[in-house]
Amino acid sequence: MSTSILSAHNLVKHFNAGGFGAARKVVRAVDDVSFELAPGETLGVVGESGCGKSTTARLLVQLLTPDSGSVRYEGKVVGPELPLKAFRSKVQMVFQDSFASLNPRMTMIDAVAFGPTVHGMSQADATRKAQDLLDRVGLDPSRFGGRYAHELSGGQRQRVNIARALAFDPQVIVLDEAVSALDKSVEAQVLNLLMDLRRERGLTYVFISHDLNVVRHISDRVMVMYLGEVAEIGPAESLYSAPRHPYTEALLAAMPSLDPDRRTMEAPLAGDPPNPIDPPPGCRFHTRCARAFGPCSAQVPTAFTVGKNHVAACHLNSVKEQVA
Amino acid sequence: MTQDTVHSVTPLVRVEDLSVRFAGTPPVHAVNNVSFELAPGEVLGILGESGSGKSVTLKTLLRLLPERKTTITGKVEVDGQDVLALEGRALADHRGGVASMIFQDPALALDPVYTIGQQIAETVIRHEGVSKSDAMARALEMLDVVRIPSAKRRLDNYPHEMSGGMRQRAMIALALACRPKLLLADEPTTALDATVQIQILLLLRDLQKELGMGVIFVTHDIGVAVEVSDRLAVMYAGSFVETGSVKDVIRDARHPYSKGLLAANLVGAVPGTRLDAVPGAPPALNALPEGCSFAPRCAHAETACGISPLPLWSGGGGRWARCVHASRSAASAAGANT
Numbered sequence: 001m002s003t004s005i006l007s008a009h010n011l012v013k014h015f016n017a018g019g020f021g022a023a024r025k026v027v028r029a030v031d032d033v034s035f036e037l038a039p040g041e042t043l044g045v046v047g048e049s050g051c052g053k054s055t056t057a058r059l060l061v062q063l064l065t066p067d068s069g070s071v072r073y074e075g076k077v078v079g080p081e082l083p084l085k086a087f088r089s090k091v092q093m094v095f096q097d098s099f100a101s102l103n104p105r106m107t108m109i110d111a112v113a114f115g116p117t118v119h120g121m122s123q124a125d126a127t128r129k130a131q132d133l134l135d136r137v138g139l140d141p142s143r144f145g146g147r148y149a150h151e152l153s154g155g156q157r158q159r160v161n162i163a164r165a166l167a168f169d170p171q172v173i174v175l176d177e178a179v180s181a182l183d184k185s186v187e188a189q190v191l192n193l194l195m196d197l198r199r200e201r202g203l204t205y206v207f208i209s210h211d212l213n214v215v216r217h218i219s220d221r222v223m224v225m226y227l228g229e230v231a232e233i234g235p236a237e238s239l240y241s242a243p244r245h246p247y248t249e250a251l252l253a254a255m256p257s258l259d260p261d262r263r264t265m266e267a268p269l270a271g272d273p274p275n276p277i278d279p280p281p282g283c284r285f286h287t288r289c290a291r292a293f294g295p296c297s298a299q300v301p302t303a304f305t306v307g308k309n310h311v312a313a314c315h316l317n318s319v320k321e322q323v324a
Numbered sequence: 325m326t327q328d329t330v331h332s333v334t335p336l337v338r339v340e341d342l343s344v345r346f347a348g349t350p351p352v353h354a355v356n357n358v359s360f361e362l363a364p365g366e367v368l369g370i371l372g373e374s375g376s377g378k379s380v381t382l383k384t385l386l387r388l389l390p391e392r393k394t395t396i397t398g399k400v401e402v403d404g405q406d407v408l409a410l411e412g413r414a415l416a417d418h419r420g421g422v423a424s425m426i427f428q429d430p431a432l433a434l435d436p437v438y439t440i441g442q443q444i445a446e447t448v449i450r451h452e453g454v455s456k457s458d459a460m461a462r463a464l465e466m467l468d469v470v471r472i473p474s475a476k477r478r479l480d481n482y483p484h485e486m487s488g489g490m491r492q493r494a495m496i497a498l499a500l501a502c503r504p505k506l507l508l509a510d511e512p513t514t515a516l517d518a519t520v521q522i523q524i525l526l527l528l529r530d531l532q533k534e535l536g537m538g539v540i541f542v543t544h545d546i547g548v549a550v551e552v553s554d555r556l557a558v559m560y561a562g563s564f565v566e567t568g569s570v571k572d573v574i575r576d577a578r579h580p581y582s583k584g585l586l587a588a589n590l591v592g593a594v595p596g597t598r599l600d601a602v603p604g605a606p607p608a609l610n611a612l613p614e615g616c617s618f619a620p621r622c623a624h625a626e627t628a629c630g631i632s633p634l635p636l637w638s639g640g641g642g643r644w645a646r647c648v649h650a651s652r653s654a655a656s657a658a659g660a661n662t
Binding site: 049155156196212213217236251256268269272273 | 545550600603
């Protein structure tokens with residue numbers, strides 16, 4: 001796969017959830033997740049809490065070590081073939097909690113300049129770079145550079161986090177709910193900044209969010225996750241207009257319509273998402289799926305190709321293929 | 325406050341010129357001159373960002389704010405009662421009996437050491453003086469009302485034994501156990517997953533119709549507000565800036581802040597294009613500017629925006645916006661007609 005800039009290959013991550021021996025419980029946070037990122041594209045990742053989107057992000061930037069599977073950057077396996085330090089300067093991450101991700105004892109200039117100095121840049125050069133970056137994300141370095149994290153608003157702090165991620169001139173930025181904690185009017189400003197930076201620097205984004213409207217706005221392709229697995233992945237337009245997995249359909253139908261004349265009349269799904277400690281056998285969604293049939297409870301669905309670059313892990317697609 | 329009243333019936337809630345200050349140097353102006361009415365059986369959505377004063381307004385209706393640090397001025401009437409004058413047992417009767425509230429996080433709002441059944445029964449016994457077994461029967465009935473499956477078994481569950489959506493249903497059952505006339509909902513679906521959120525919204529909508537209660541629903545999410553509300557009030561920096569029917573506000577927003585919120589919610593946005601974002605951030609509530617609080621962020625701001633009181637544009641039928649720009653464009657349009 002030489003055309004992809006970053007790719008995940010059969011990533012698996014289970015967490016221990018207590019108990020010993022036979023009673024040992026395991027959270028299957030990420031189970032056999034694979035995908036690729038083309039240079040310059042934005043991949044949106046959506047799903048409900050506990051579906052493994054954040055764990056996938058952390059595996060992708062090597063903040064967690066996978067139980068099995070690998071991450072490749074430009075075809076090279078991160079770790080054995082590509083040293084972590086070199087990888088880190090290419091792939092950066094921005095987190096949801098803008099306050100927790102900044103050192104409370106560092107001024108904003110120092111926070112942005114810290115990474116490059118660790119990687120060998122001189123203090124003077126790093127400070128100059130940090131000033132330029134703060135300026136680029138819309139914070140006047142002479143006003144904000146000397147401030148500490150608690151002296152900024154949420155939107156301003158998230159701008160600093162974006163500047164810090166840019167300090168290495170990375171190719172890929174993983175944004176884990178990076179705008180979710182912001183108020184709507186501020187969120188729109190930060191989305192604009194992200195879209196501008198993407199155009200200027202040819203950045204590749206992995207954009208994780210629970211907000212389907214925002215994901216549609218910013219993404220080229222979208223990946224839908226359910227209980228640690230990829231349910232569907234495809235181009236944003238076709239996935240939103242013609243979803244091929246019942247879970248994607250349900251997620252889309254659960255979005256408030258924003259049209260007072262066309263309010264939602266029926267909830268697409270009953271109940272809460274099941275516990276990832278004990279996911280259902282077969283297709284993990286079959287317990288909540290209105291269209292579940294024979295093989296769903298027994299057989300794990302393979303990824304069916306349902307269109308150009310569009311894959312859905314649902315048995316209904318195998319039926320359609322046979323009919324066609 | 326010149327506001328035309330639309331409802332010929334006696335309103336369930338009447339709030340007049342309500343202001344809430346929190347002690348501090350300088351004091352925090354959390355709510356500023358808010359006036360509104362709610363008819364029985366009506367659903368009012370209050371839409372605003374964090375710190376806009378929407379939750380404080382709601383808590384004032386139950387007098388939940390810490391008394392020693394809070395100064396409340398103005399008038400608050402619920403079901404003909406002056407809420408600000410209530411004391412002791414009368415206040416306790418009001419809370420849960422006439423008006424009750426549901427919160428964002430049911431795991432925090434419910435008591436972790438009592439079962440759901442015990443918590444609901446306790447409320448019923450306190451307000452209606454019935455026997456324990458009657459109260460438990462009511463608790464069971466309430467769990468059925470909020471469509472909790474196998475309600476009998478769930479009665480003996482502790483909150484931690486339930487999922488998030490189930491807990492939220494249990495809290496709604498608790499709030500409605502004594503048939504209040506007014507339900508105050510403070511972001512009850514914000515912490516829930518999308519597929520669960522819509523279930524709870526539909527449940528609240530159904531229950532509101534069945535029980536005919538008035539609801540004030542506070543949220544930061546326009547989509548959620550549109551799903552449940554009859555009328556919408558947009559709040560900014562402690563003031564109502566625009567109200568009207570849901571349709572009018574969504575389709576024909578007059579206040580620049582409401583317009584900005586709609587744009588930020590990607591209403592009608594083409595994917596990949598820049599958003600029409602409102603610049604800046606809301607002002608600190610202990611240092612509000614004179615006149616319009618939104619003026620520092622507003623593209624239409626002018627000198628007149630810094631002068632209180634601001635002109636009010638009124639579209640009749642409870643539809644209004646407090647904005648220099650909106651009232652001027654309406655006036656010039658009217659001038660052209662005569």
